[in-house]
Amino acid sequence: MFFNSIDFAIFLPIVFFLYWFVFKSHLKLQNLLILIASYVFYGWWDWRFLTLIFFSTVVDYVVGIRLSRTEDKKIRKLLLAISITVNLGLLGFFKYYNFFIETFVDAFSIFGYQLNANTLNIILPVGISFYTFQTLSYSIDIYKRRMEFSKDFIAFASFVSFFPQLVAGPIERATNLLPQFHHKRSFDSNKALDGVRQILWGLFKKVVIADSCAVIVDGIFSNYHDYSGLTLFAAAVLFAFQIYGDFSGYSDIAIGTSRLFGFNLMQNFAFPYFSRDIAEFWRRWHISLSTWFRDYLYIPLGGSKGGRWMQVRNTFIIFIVSGFWHGANWTFIAWGALNAIYFLPLLLLGKNRRNLGIVAENRVFPTLKEIGMILFTFLLTVVAWVFFRSASVTDALSFLKSILSFSSLNFAEADQERFEVLKALLTFFLLIEWWGRKYQFGLQVMEYVSYRLLKVLIYSFIIYCLMMFLKVDGSAFIYFQF
Numbered sequence: 001m002f003f004n005s006i007d008f009a010i011f012l013p014i015v016f017f018l019y020w021f022v023f024k025s026h027l028k029l030q031n032l033l034i035l036i037a038s039y040v041f042y043g044w045w046d047w048r049f050l051t052l053i054f055f056s057t058v059v060d061y062v063v064g065i066r067l068s069r070t071e072d073k074k075i076r077k078l079l080l081a082i083s084i085t086v087n088l089g090l091l092g093f094f095k096y097y098n099f100f101i102e103t104f105v106d107a108f109s110i111f112g113y114q115l116n117a118n119t120l121n122i123i124l125p126v127g128i129s130f131y132t133f134q135t136l137s138y139s140i141d142i143y144k145r146r147m148e149f150s151k152d153f154i155a156f157a158s159f160v161s162f163f164p165q166l167v168a169g170p171i172e173r174a175t176n177l178l179p180q181f182h183h184k185r186s187f188d189s190n191k192a193l194d195g196v197r198q199i200l201w202g203l204f205k206k207v208v209i210a211d212s213c214a215v216i217v218d219g220i221f222s223n224y225h226d227y228s229g230l231t232l233f234a235a236a237v238l239f240a241f242q243i244y245g246d247f248s249g250y251s252d253i254a255i256g257t258s259r260l261f262g263f264n265l266m267q268n269f270a271f272p273y274f275s276r277d278i279a280e281f282w283r284r285w286h287i288s289l290s291t292w293f294r295d296y297l298y299i300p301l302g303g304s305k306g307g308r309w310m311q312v313r314n315t316f317i318i319f320i321v322s323g324f325w326h327g328a329n330w331t332f333i334a335w336g337a338l339n340a341i342y343f344l345p346l347l348l349l350g351k352n353r354r355n356l357g358i359v360a361e362n363r364v365f366p367t368l369k370e371i372g373m374i375l376f377t378f379l380l381t382v383v384a385w386v387f388f389r390s391a392s393v394t395d396a397l398s399f400l401k402s403i404l405s406f407s408s409l410n411f412a413e414a415d416q417e418r419f420e421v422l423k424a425l426l427t428f429f430l431l432i433e434w435w436g437r438k439y440q441f442g443l444q445v446m447e448y449v450s451y452r453l454l455k456v457l458i459y460s461f462i463i464y465c466l467m468m469f470l471k472v473d474g475s476a477f478i479y480f481q482f
Helices: 006-022 027-043 049-068 073-110 128-143 153-161 174-181 189-222 229-260 278-284 287-298 308-326 330-348 368-389 393-403 413-435 442-448 452-469
Strands: none
Touching: 006 027, 006 229, 027 049, 027 153, 049 073, 049 128, 049 153, 073 128, 128 153, 128 174, 128 287, 153 174, 189 229, 189 413, 189 442, 189 452, 229 368, 229 393, 229 413, 278 287, 278 330, 278 368, 287 308, 308 330, 330 368, 330 393, 368 393, 413 442, 413 452, 442 452
C-alpha cells in the first residue's frame, strides 16, 4: 500500500477513527489495532511477506526474554548471535544471495574457470532492510543492558511492524519507540495538526517534486548516450532532488502519520542539501541509518579512539557497508566508497565536526562563502548519486565522462516543457525548505507565520499541485527496493 494512493487515503481515516473513537480507553486494544492495521498495510503487497516479519518478531521477542533471565555470559552471547544470525541471514538470503553467486562466478571466470551456478528467482520482501535493523537494535540494546525486555508481545510486535515507518523508515531504536507502546497515549490536536502539515509536505515532496523529476531522469539515464553533457548534468541534478524528495517525503509522511496516533519518531532528514561539507551532509541525510551504523558498528569497531589508521579503516567500513545495505550491486559499493573518499580529508584534518549548527543561523541569507561551500558539497553529492542511479559502475563512469563534453541542453520536446515547469516548482520547494530549515520539516514554518493571506496562498498552491500531479494508484517510493 502506497502512502500516495487512494487505498491509503481510505485506510488511514478508518484506522484513525477506530483508534481514537472506539478503542480510546484501551491501550492493549489500541496496540492490537495497530498490529492488525500494520499487517494489513504490509500484506497489501504480498501476504507471504508476513511470515518473515512475524518469524523475525518471534525470534527477537524470545531472545529478549531469555537475555533478561540469564547472567551467563556465554549463553547471552549465544542468544545475541542467534538474533543476529537469523535477522542478517534472512536479509542476506533475500537481498544478496544472487549477488554473491554472480560475483563468485565472475571471479573464477577471470582466471579462465567457467562455473555453472544457478541464481534464484527471489522476490525481495519490501522493507526487510528497515525492520531487520529495527529488531536488531532491540536484541543488542537488551544484551548491552540499555533497556528492559518487553513482556507484552502485542506491544513488541506492533513496534516491529508499526505501519507508518515499516517499509522505509525512519529506522527507530527500541529504546525510543517501544516504550511508547507501553504507555497510554492521549489525543493532542496541536500534535495532530502538525502531523497533517508534515504529511502534506511529504506528499508534495514525493508527488510533485520527486515524481516530476523522475519522468525526465528515467528517460535520460536509460538513453544517456543520446544526450549532451549539459543535459546529463541537469539529469544528475534532478536525480539528486528526486531521491531527496522521494525518501525524505516518505519520512515526512511516516512521522506525520505517527503523530496522528500519538507517537514521536526521530527526524530522518535535516535539510541535507544546505550542508557546508560532506560530514555535515551525512549528519543530515538518512539520520536513522547513519546513527544506527555509528552506534552498532562504528563505535564497537573502535570509533575514532584509535590511531589514524583505525579511523580511516572504520570510516571506509561504515560507508561501504552503508552502500551495500542499499542494494546488491557494485554501484552502491562504489557510491559508499566515493563518499568515504569525500569524508577522508575532513577526518584527517580534524574538520569533520566543523559545521554543527544551522547554516546562516539567525540570518535570512547565507554569506558568499557559505553559498560556495553549499554548492561544492551539493556537486560532490550529485557526482556520487550518478553511481547510485546507474545500472552499472561502467555506465556511471561513462555517464560522468559524457558530462564533461558540455554543450547546449537537448531535452526532448515534452521533457523541455516539463523542465520549465519543474524549475518553478523547485524554486518554490527550495524557498520553503530554506525558510523552515531550523524546524523539523520545511512546512512547519507555517505554524509561525502571522500573515493569514500568505498561509492560505501557500497551502492552496501545495494542494493545487497535489491535485494536478497525484496519480490514482500512486507510484512506488525509491527506497521500497532497499
